[in-house]
Amino acid sequence: MEAIKQLRPRLILAQVLNFALVVSSALALWRGMCVYTNSESPIVVVLSGSMEPAFYRGDLLFLSLPDEPIAVNDICVFKIKGRDIPIVHRALRVHNHTTAGQLILTKGDNNHVDDRGLYNPGQDWIKREDVVGKVKGWLPYVGMVTIIMNDRPELKFVLLGALALMVLMTRE
Numbered sequence: 242m243e244a245i246k247q248l249r250p251r252l253i254l255a256q257v258l259n260f261a262l263v264v265s266s267a268l269a270l271w272r273g274m275c276v277y278t279n280s281e282s283p284i285v286v287v288l289s290g291s292m293e294p295a296f297y298r299g300d301l302l303f304l305s306l307p308d309e310p311i312a313v314n315d316i317c318v319f320k321i322k323g324r325d326i327p328i329v330h331r332a333l334r335v336h337n338h339t340t341a342g343q344l345i346l347t348k349g350d351n352n353h354v355d356d357r358g359l360y361n362p363g364q365d366w367i368k369r370e371d372v373v374g375k376v377k378g379w380l381p382y383v384g385m386v387t388i389i390m391n392d393r394p395e396l397k398f399v400l401l402g403a404l405a406l407m408v409l410m411t412r413e
Contacts, residue, residue: 346367
């Protein structure tokens with residue numbers, strides 16, 4: 242507590258500005274990755290074991306959304322309308338219609354049936370515009386930090402508090 246009292250207002254302002262610079266740099270990097278990969282979410286974390294053994298829970302996936310259509314066996318990440326959490330599954334069947342566009346049926350490698358049970362009622366296929374990206378690479382288990390923080394929200398506050406104290410206490 243004494244260290245905080247000894248800080249001058251100008252030094253505190255410099256630390257706050259440094260922190261804001263780090264946060265804005267991270268956001269700019271994220272937006273740059275979105276533009277480069279043509280994907281609204283260039284990085285996702287695998288949240289379930291439905292794609293084992295290809296990907297395990299906690300793997301960090303790198304995505305891109307090329308202009309070419311989705312092909313059978315492509316591993317893609319898609320969102321179902323009305324739900325926030327994206328799903329990582331393999332394209333099982335693909336139909337190209339002149340009016341409806343590309344229709345895709347997906348399935349998790351570790352699942353016994355296709356994903357029709359996951360889609361919205363009455364929906365038998367996902368559309369190309371539902372696809373967030375195709376998997377281009379991954380880092381195993383790096384995303385476990387995200388999963389742990391989502392499972393234990395109090396850890397987020399502890400981490401943020403520790404970071405805030407560190408920013409205020411250090412002079413670099």
